[in-house]
Amino acid sequence: xxxxxIIIRTEISRVEELLGRYxxxxxxxxxxxxxxxxxxxxxxxxxxxxxxEHEQIVETAFVYHDIGxxxxxxxxxxxxxxAVALADNKKYNWRLNPDVLRGAIHWHHKVFRYKGPNQxxxxxxxxxxxxxxxxxxxxxxxxxxxxxxxxSAFPNCGFHKTLLRLAKDYxxxxxVGGFRVTRGIVKW
Numbered sequence: 001x002x003x004x005x006i007i008i009r010t011e012i013s014r015v016e017e018l019l020g021r022y023x024x025x026x027x028x029x030x031x032x033x034x035x036x037x038x039x040x041x042x043x044x045x046x047x048x049x050x051x052x053e054h055e056q057i058v059e060t061a062f063v064y065h066d067i068g069x070x071x072x073x074x075x076x077x078x079x080x081x082x083a084v085a086l087a088d089n090k091k092y093n094w095r096l097n098p099d100v101l102r103g104a105i106h107w108h109h110k111v112f113r114y115k116g117p118n119q120x121x122x123x124x125x126x127x128x129x130x131x132x133x134x135x136x137x138x139x140x141x142x143x144x145x146x147x148x149x150x151x152s153a154f155p156n157c158g159f160h161k162t163l164l165r166l167a168k169d170y171x172x173x174x175x176v177g178g179f180r181v182t183r184g185i186v187k188w
């Protein structure tokens with residue numbers, strides 16, 4: 001399998017079920033966030049050789065990785081997103097490893113390579129989000145044609161504009177909000 005031979009699953013029941021619980025809170029941003037989640041899951045699972053044992057944790061981590069933007073209305077949304085994911089993991093008795101779930105969410109904006117426990121999953125999630133957050137400008141080894149294939153399957157639906165709007169709404173201005181979100185979520 002090459003990096004251009006990416007597998008795209010257009011309907012993932014776990015993603016639909018988990019995101020569905022937050023549809024009203026996400027509101028008009030739902031389609032954009034949903035497609036962002038699917039793009040990230042596609043990239044991360046590819047980096048993990050589509051190993052079935054990683055599906056649940058990757059899918060769950062990406063459903064929750066930015067959810068604090070809507071549940072807590074926070075620009076520093078990593079910790080709120082982790083808290084919602086961990087609470088739901090316990091509430092619904094998913095029995096997902098909380099350290100892996102927390103780590104995949106906490107480190108997904110890390111600038112440099114993640115090294116530590118659960119490195120394979122956390123690093124795959126980190127690389128996947130960087131690819132999508134930059135619209136493929138940063139590819140993390142992913143082939144351009146694979147990125148184009150994923151983006152074609154899951155259109156942006158204004159997701160990146162949503163991030164700018166929320167930075168302005170929560171931060172008072174795009175500049176102040178952009179600074180606050182960067183300070184709150186970027187890890188070195």
